[in-house]
Amino acid sequence: MALVDRIGSGLWTSVAVLYFTYVSRLSIAQVGTLVAVAGAIGIAGAPLGGRMADRLPITRVLPAIQLVRALASFALLTTDNYVLLLVFSAVGSLGDRAANILTRLYATRVAGPDRVRYQAVQRTVANAGWAIGGLVAAASLAGDTVTAYQWLLAGDALSFIASALLTLRCGEPPSSSSTVATSKNPGPRPRPANPWRDRPYLAYVATETVLFLDDAVFKVGLPLWIAHASNAPHGLAPVLLVLNNVMVVALQVPLARFGTTTAAARRLLVPLSAAFALGGITMALSATGSPVTATLLLTASAIVFTLAEMLHATVSWELSVALAPDTAQGAYLGVHGLAQSAQRSFGPLAVTAAIAIGPIGWTAFGTIIAVTCMIQHRLVRDTLSRAPLSVPPVTVSEN
Incomplete structure (x- = not known):
């Protein structure tokens, strides 16, 4: 799942600025503003994803977030309008940060006391995915055509769909909050810490x-x-x-x-x-x-x-x-x-x-x-x- 996700991210991240410059025909100032604003909005994705994970099954929330990321990526292919490009990029950034937290929390719950080693393996796989995606992007841009940029963006979107399908096949790990709620001491569920x-x-x-x-x-x-x-x-x-x-x-x-x-x-x-x-x-x-x-x-x-x-x-x-x-x-x-x-x-x-x-x-x-x-x-x-x-x-x- 992490490998597929990061291969897609490697395809797009390495060429995003070039896509907005040569395909969408944005100025340097517009590209810089778009990246900055989308990144700033994306900051909210981390706490949003964490809150959802405490209330809903991760194996249902994460695929939904991945599909939102896929739709945002496909939407970028449909327009050169600056405002729409900014909105779609911001949605993708928001989903990216939320997906990162959800993936990390899933690994934490699955691995238990082995969480550090589990996360290390996941990070290794993710870095390998980035490298593969970057190499494919570099090879694809040898001809420097608009079609190549569009296919790389489409590949990024398809990777999110594939990741969502893989997540749906995973079992839901037990959460600490659910364990507390079903312990031997029945009673009102304690209010989560803030x-x-x-x-x-x-x-x-x-x-x-x-x-x-x-x-x-x-x-x-x-x-x-x-x-x-x-x-x-x-x-x-x-x-x-x-x-x-x-x-x-x-x-x-x-x-x-x-x-x-x-x-x-x-x-x-x-x-x-x-x-x-x-x-x-x-x-x-x-x-x-x-x-x-x-x-x-x-x-x-x-x-x-x-x-x-x-x-x-x-x-x-x-x-x-x-x-x-x-x-x-x-x-x-x-x-x-x-x-x-x-x-x-x-x-x-x-x-x-x-x-x-x-x-x-x-x-x-x-x-x-x-x-x-x-x-x-x-x-x-x-x-x-x-x-x-x-x-x-x-x-x-x-x-």
Whole structure:
């Protein structure tokens, strides 16, 4: 399911800007505004998806969301009207964020105490799907025809339909809230906790927003830094993106074994802090050397930031669930999903600011995230000491 979904996303995401430019004939300003507005509206998809998951079966809600995404993608093929393109893109973005949360919650409920490893496998498969979709898109655009763009968009829509059909074949996992309701102590069902009134969890989500900035490093920071401030060849940028993808596919599952309990995940925040700081330093140093030195330092920075990305994914999967009460996991994970969604809006601004300042900017960038890691380390300790874990720490067997 994740593979099919991400192959479709890889087909479209890599060419979306080009489609709006060459097929829909939008100006650069129009494309930029469309992407920004659609992304901003999409932020609401995470809490919306989480709320629905606490009230309705995931295996029914998720296919419905996938069909909405498919309709939005097909609708883009029917018009060049700017307002309609913006509306359809916003609907697709809203569905994308909701589907991400629903997929993650499904994996959490199915895997139970094995959730970290399960999520690692799913992320590996998703990255492979992105790579396959991107390669197909690159090959399809060799002729640079309007038809090729249209078929890629249609392929994206068809992938959502296929994913919906696959989801319908899956069994509904038991939710913690339903378990509570049918326990040996009958009575009124307790009112689910409200994440918007849970200040410690909101503070945790705020720190997560900063830690997700590694995403902007690869999508915006590295390419722009290579093009404008380093002596490395411009062709290094796509190579480092491939390196990032390959490392995630190869190492995400093995690294997940170091964060299979809440305590272990919290301890990973210390090396994660060091990785972010080192990544910022190597980026800064890459502007001061020869082309060979710059290439080596940028490669080292890409490796370190990729390690940080994988460690943070492992930590985030465990802590976001462990800090949430059983009766409202969907709502809490929906709020947690806002961190990544919000980062997509301000992340590019943060890395472009670092680039504008220069080497010191990258050093400050890495240092700020490193300090945030340690703030989260303290915050999680204090939160867990005040309340019982939603899921008891369980050491996952290596067999």
